[in-house]
Amino acid sequence: xxxxxxxxxxxxxxxxxxxxxxxxxxxxxxxxxxxxxxxxxxxxxxxxxxxxxxxxxxxxxxxxxxxxxxxxxxxxxxxxxxxxxxxxxxxxxxxxxxxxxxxxxxxxxxxxxxxxxxxxxxxxxxxxxxxxxxxxxxxxxxxxxxxxxxxxxxxxxxxxxxxxxxxxxxxxxxxxxxxxxxxxxxxxxxxxxxxxxxxxxxxxxxxxxxxxxxxxxxxxxx
Numbered sequence: 001x002x003x004x005x006x007x008x009x010x011x012x013x014x015x016x017x018x019x020x021x022x023x024x025x026x027x028x029x030x031x032x033x034x035x036x037x038x039x040x041x042x043x044x045x046x047x048x049x050x051x052x053x054x055x056x057x058x059x060x061x062x063x064x065x066x067x068x069x070x071x072x073x074x075x076x077x078x079x080x081x082x083x084x085x086x087x088x089x090x091x092x093x094x095x096x097x098x099x100x101x102x103x104x105x106x107x108x109x110x111x112x113x114x115x116x117x118x119x120x121x122x123x124x125x126x127x128x129x130x131x132x133x134x135x136x137x138x139x140x141x142x143x144x145x146x147x148x149x150x151x152x153x154x155x156x157x158x159x160x161x162x163x164x165x166x167x168x169x170x171x172x173x174x175x176x177x178x179x180x181x182x183x184x185x186x187x188x189x190x191x192x193x194x195x196x197x198x199x200x201x202x203x204x205x206x207x208x209x210x211x212x213x214x215x216x217x218x219x220x221x222x
Contacts, residue, residue, distance in 0.1 A: 002031075064118045082128055086134055096145070
């Protein structure tokens with residue numbers, strides 16, 4: 001899979017994308033990841049990428065010229081261009097799985113007061129938000145999306161079964177899990193998990209996942 005991220009702040013990506021699962025996926029050749037500085041596509045003396053909005057108002061907008069040039073340079077026939085902004089549809093596990101099926105993602109990070117509307121209309125295949133709150137820019141959302149998507153690439157986790165029963169994978173939160181010791185400070189592991197009865201264990205886990213979801217995220221229970 002190939003992912004390109006276009007941002008005004010490429011330094012923010014250093015570190016998170018060089019560790020853990022993403023690092024292993026890159027090293028194994030499962031992921032071709034590249035970070036691009038939007039200012040590289042601005043050609044005036046000051047590398048200007050923003051300007052005041054027509055009609056007045058606070059803040060600055062990202063100009064269309066450098067974004068159009070960048071997308072036209074980086075995108076191909078199979079590229080899905082995704083804008084990251086608070087007005088996008090909410091990113092969740094289902095969307096992560098949807099994006100994981102793409103051959104090439106181009107994530108365009110917003111900044112300041114957002115994008116010139118012509119960028120949305122003419123370039124974007126999708127627009128995503130990671131939640132109902134405002135961040136300084138779209139770099140962190142881009143990293144969140146990259147992390148969530150990459151771990152769904154076959155082979156990225158080592159054991160592809162690892163992602164099948166995680167929270168949200170089946171519309172529920174994950175069931176409680178335990179490891180050794182079986183008795184820690186008087187807190188004991190449920191006997192069913194040590195019974196060896198896989199049918200009963202599966203039943204218990206399904207019940208616990210439903211209960212946990214009802215208690216903590218009733219909005220997920222339809």
